[in-house]
Amino acid sequence: MKSLVCNNKATRLESLHQYQILDTAPEAAFDDLVFLAAQICDTPIALINLVDTNRQWFKAKVGINVQEMPVDIGFCPICIQHDILIIPDTLADERFAKNVIVTGEPYVRFYAGVPLFAPGEKAIGTVCVMDRVPHQISSKQVEALQTLSRLIVRQLEIWRNLAEMASIKKEYNQAEEVLCQSEGTLKSFFGSAPMMGIVELVDNDILHILDNPITAKLFGLTPEVMQNRLAREMGVAQKYLSQWIDCYRQAERTQLPVRFEYSHDTPQGTRWLSVTICAIAVSSNNHPQFAYVVEEITSRKQVEHQLREQAALLDIATDAIVVRDLSNTIVLWNKSAENLYGWKAEEAVGQNASELLDTEPLPQQLEIYQGVWKHGSWQGELHKTSKSGKEIIVESCWTLIQDEHSQAKSILVVDTDITQKKQLEKQFLRAQRMDSIGILASGIAHDLNNVLSPILMSVQLLKTKYRDRSIYQMLSVIESNAKRGANLVKQVLSFARGIEGDRTVFQVKHLVLEMKQIVAQTFPKSIIVRTEIQPDLLPICADSTQLHQVLINLCLNACDAMPRGGTLTISAENIFIDENYASMHPEANVGYYIILTVTDTGVGIKSAILDRIFEPFFTTKESGKGTGLGLSTVLGIIQGHGGFITVSNRVSRGTKFKVYLPAVNTFATQSLEDTEMPIGRGECILIVDDEAAIQEITKISLENYNYTAMTASDGIEAVALYAEHKDQISAAIIDMMMPNMDGATTIRTLEKINPQLRIIAISGLSTSEQIPIDKTAKHKAFLPKPYTTQELLKTLHTVISH
Structure with missing residues (x-):
């Protein structure tokens, strides 16, 4: 391998500057060559890059908007030190992964470059191609790039010679000679390149000026026979001819490459071709001329046809099936994807999949793509968001799809909705945990009862025998705490086993009035208790002892929330729950209810813990001042009676608990609200x-x-x-x-x-x-x-x- 490192940087720059081409206007000769480079290598970006002292300047470019960039970024300054530089995947190579044109625009993932050698083997720049996805390049494509590099240097020589010619005649002769050499090289290049040629539009027909052997073989002819012949003379159907002419006119009008696909019937069957055409010059008779490059895409079309045939089968699949191409554009979106994510196929196809679906953090997205490229597949759970904003959990399977040449073509993604499964698993684990807690609590309660029973009986016996005041007070303390422990055991058993108790039909009015009396006698005098009872309350069927326990727990919590005093309000009223209310509250049914409301003016509950207050053993009270069973017991009793409970809260303003219990007397034929x-x-x-x-x-x-x-x-x-x-x-x-x-x-x-x-x-x-x-x-x-x-x-x- 010959070394491309210039011993003298000044000499290299002198070779570049002798052409006096920097900062000159675009020219068709160079534009055509860089266009051919992009087409031959099937890349969206191609450049003729001249490396100056402090910058890289692009004489011709395809697929990029900037005209120049600093000399210390990119890959061309590295390429001029080698025969050729090929980087299949820039992110996979730690030498290049952090380059600014990899991490930023134009996000280069593939690079292939060949130096431009001026006379004296001085590298003055490169001809290079780039892609935004990993890419492979064949040996024939490399040889084509090397051929193009020589053509570019010869074109630069033409430029220099034209500048130095003293006379118009000499200028013309020398240009003619070099041009003939270029055309000879170009013809030689055409002979080994993919289907390509040069044509001219003449009288609403296509005149073939130059076609390579592969193109001629498509028509069953030779390049010599095709030369200077009209398309109609070669039997081209009018429908194909009209399509070609329309595209040529578009390329002439826009001065941009035009790409289209069409089918061509041959004795061996129908072949699908992708054609790219570009306007290049005006001939001596002022007929527009064009260069064309043809790629056979029959295999791809066959795959697309198979996909369309299979689309009906994909649409009946229960999983969401999405196909992304390598630029991350959605190309297939089945019915289950519509149902799962909410976007119709016509809304999703053609959209960028990352913008539409990929809500994962960037590191996770990179992990997925790296797994697909490295191993060919990736599988795992992902959290997605539907069109309506609904959060979805999917089991996602990604598979890299390759063509018959083992080239990556697309990514197949199959998403299975496991949201409900995850919710059921969560509920099952919670229920399992609650069952375990219940079994543990039942065992503890049983043992505690065995411990507390003899203590209570002994204390009561001792109190009858000892009259000493200090001893009597100590025994009273022991008795009080033992009774408190017994009450705790009762709560534990009620929570753990859902003890139903005796159900009778009664009015909650008496329960509320009794609770008012208890609160007034036992709570601090700084707490004012009020009751609000609607006349003609409907009766309920319930265990009065358990409802008494519900009110006690709610009132005690209210008392603890008002350490400096306040107002405690207990109210009872009738309500008819209609379809409106029932549709918004899953635990409610249409019918008559009694609402028991306990309201305080205390410190309120922090919103961060509001969702946890009914969990067993959860408490915000200091150690020794709360068991965490009060509200969980309340919830268990209410649900056991077919009711439900709601809480509304205003921090520093108070809390309101509403207990809804089904009424049993529905004699009214007209709603109480009517x-x-x-x-x-x-x-x-x-x-x-x-x-x-x-x-x-x-x-x-x-x-x-x-x-x-x-x-x-x-x-x-x-x-x-x-x-x-x-x-x-x-x-x-x-x-x-x-x-x-x-x-x-x-x-x-x-x-x-x-x-x-x-x-x-x-x-x-x-x-x-x-x-x-x-x-x-x-x-x-x-x-x-x-x-x-x-x-x-x-x-x-x-x-x-x-």
Whole structure:
């Protein structure tokens, strides 16, 4: 291998500068050569790069916009020190992986370059090709690049000779001689290259000027027979001829390469060809001339045809099947992919897969792609997001697809939805953990009962025998703590085994009044207790002892939340849960309920732990002051009675627990709410909620009470609807948690259009303090989810009437 390292940098630069070509305008001769380089090597980028003192300057380029770059980046300054430099995958080579043109634009993953040797074996630059994906290059393509490098140097010699010629005649003769040499070399090159040639448009036909043997073989002729013959004379069908001429006209008009595909019938069968054409010169008779390069793609078309035939089978598969090409563009998207991710095939095909689907962190994406390229496949769990914003967990299998030449062509991705499976596994593990805790708790409770029983009996016996005051007080302390332990055991057994107890039909009024008396007698005097009991409460069927335990636990927690005093309110009321409410609360059924509400004005519960308060053994109290079983026992008792519990919380403002228990007396033939249902006057209400079920049930409810309704699935759609129908819409019901545009942004946008618009903000998570509406404005209101039809109608009537 000969050394390309110049002993004298000044000598190399002198050889470059003698051509006086730096910073000159583009020329067709060089542009054609770099175009051929890109076509021969099947790469999107090709350059004629001249390496100057402090920069690299591109005389001709394909696929890149910049004209020059600093001399210390890229690969051409390295290439001029070798015969040829080939880097199949820049990221796989630690010498090049951190180069700025690899990590940034144009994101080079493949490079092949050949030096341009001026006379005296001085490397003045390179002809190079690049790709944004890993690439392989054949020995024939390397030889073609070397041939092109010699042609480029000869063209540079032409440039220099033209500048030095003293007379027009001498200039013409020398140019003619060099041109003939170039044409001879070009013809020799054409003979060994892929299908290519030069043609001329003549009288709405194609005249073949020069075609290589491979092209002639396609027509069953020789290059000599084809030379200076029209396409019609060679039997080319009119439909093919018209297609070619249209593309040639486009290349002439845009002065850009044009690529198209067509089928060609031969005695051996139909062959598919990919043709790239480029306008190159005007001939002496002013007919436009073009160069063309043809690539046979029959194998690829056959694969595509097979894929289309198999598409019907893919569409009935239960897994999402996606095919990406090597530029990460989606080329296949089956029905299950539509169902799983939400995008239709026409929306997904042609899109960048990373932008549409890949929500994983960049290091994980790199790990996946490296695994596919290195091992041919990758498999694992991925967290995805659908078009609607829904989070999905998939078991994803990636496979590298290769053609018959073992060249990578695309990536097949099969995604299996395991979201429900993961949720069931999580629920199973939680249930298993709870079962284990229950078994442990039952065993502990049993042993504790055996320990506490003799202690209590002994203490009570000793208290009858000893009258000494100090001893009596000590025994009383022991008795009190033993009873407290016994009560704890009862809670543990209730939690662990779900003891049902005796169920009787009774009024909760008496339970509330009894609890008020207990709280007033035992709680600190700084806590004021209030009761609010609706007249004519419906009865319930329950274990009064267990419900007493529920109220005790809730009141004790309220007391602990008000160390400096406050107000404790216990209330009871009837409620009819309709389809609206039931559709928004999975534990509720349509029917009559009693609500027991315990409200305090204490410190509230931190939002970070709100979801954990019903977990067994979870407590925020100091060690020795809480067992963590109170609320888990409450939850178990309520669920055992067929009810449910909700909690609303305002940090530093207090907490409200609502216990819903099914009523047993449903003698009323008319809903308790019916007597207080405000009727609309035909007003049009805009309902904005991303839950279709809530949209529908709210719309039906309003229409049943003399309103009309429009619905929108997000804020963007809502703003568009209101802008179109603002003269008809009287009020808007807006959910705060929505994709695309949330409720807060939607409210602000609508208020800019109409500051007086009646708005009801609704949310299942937020409190009224977190809603961006004017609290003093009577035409604005907040309604927490889930809500009943009565609550909705009353709130709507209030905001509209003001």
